[in-house]
Amino acid sequence: MITSTRLPRRDDLAAAHDVKRRPFVGRSDAPSEPRLNVECSTAAWSMSGHATSGGDVADSFMLSNECFVVAVWDAAGHDKSAATDAVLVRAGLRALLSADPDIVSAVFALNRVLFRRAGTLSPWPFVSGFFGLVNRETHTLRYISCGHETALIFRGRNAHVHLPHNSPLLGINEAADLTVDTVHVERGDRLVIVSNGVTDARPLCSQTEFFGTARICSYFRLQPFGRTAEASRLIDHVVTFADGALDDDAAALIARFD
Numbered sequence: 001m002i003t004s005t006r007l008p009r010r011d012d013l014a015a016a017h018d019v020k021r022r023p024f025v026g027r028s029d030a031p032s033e034p035r036l037n038v039e040c041s042t043a044a045w046s047m048s049g050h051a052t053s054g055g056d057v058a059d060s061f062m063l064s065n066e067c068f069v070v071a072v073w074d075a076a077g078h079d080k081s082a083a084t085d086a087v088l089v090r091a092g093l094r095a096l097l098s099a100d101p102d103i104v105s106a107v108f109a110l111n112r113v114l115f116r117r118a119g120t121l122s123p124w125p126f127v128s129g130f131f132g133l134v135n136r137e138t139h140t141l142r143y144i145s146c147g148h149e150t151a152l153i154f155r156g157r158n159a160h161v162h163l164p165h166n167s168p169l170l171g172i173n174e175a176a177d178l179t180v181d182t183v184h185v186e187r188g189d190r191l192v193i194v195s196n197g198v199t200d201a202r203p204l205c206s207q208t209e210f211f212g213t214a215r216i217c218s219y220f221r222l223q224p225f226g227r228t229a230e231a232s233r234l235i236d237h238v239v240t241f242a243d244g245a246l247d248d249d250a251a252a253l254i255a256r257f258d
Helices: 013-019 080-099 103-118 212-222 230-241
Strands: 002-006 038-045 056-062 067-075 127-135 140-146 151-155 159-163 179-184 190-194 250-257
Touching: 038 056, 038 067, 038 230, 056 080, 067 080, 067 190, 067 250, 080 103, 080 127, 103 127, 103 140, 127 190, 140 151, 151 212, 159 179, 190 212, 212 230, 230 250
Parallel strands: 056 250
Antiparallel strands: 002 179, 038 250, 056 067, 067 127, 127 140, 140 179, 151 159, 151 190, 190 250
């Protein structure tokens, strides 16, 4: 089950602190079952044909003994400005969450920074992104998905749950409304997050046959989940499907919960 919390519009970061939800840090009513183990693989591909820093990035890191961060974002464009925005989000996300482990305040602050930076650029840049906080104690994923591709939780070989986007693109509106969704994760689940460079990939001979979400589902039904380099194998599979030439940067993150 997915539960949603829509946050009221705020004009500044200080106001955002008034509505912070902290269900995962310092909980006295945390379940007694063992903590989830989270193993994560990430991969990215740029239009230059190298796995270098482009506009699409996947990132994961342990925030504390209780919390693990998973994130994929896509900065609009393919130029140096997009790469700069992508690096800015990585540095900002890590710094903000390290100082205060609240996903709401972190994404709110990132949106403000991107909006103010965008005012100096043309065309107006923006960032789509999935930003999640896994609580290993409560076995929950709390996430904000800003105009991003649908994320998927695979449960067993055939069952999966879609996690659709719930918030607007970053950098468009300084006082954007954000929604936080919470979903329970179980041991054995796999979380798959990709950028649209994956789903929009297509063969050179076709303008209408896209890789799409359905092929992601088919891929993981046929390919057993491993423990290492899963994201890299998925990206390699997508590049092969596209005859070795992607039309966009691409990124993928696969998290395993045990």
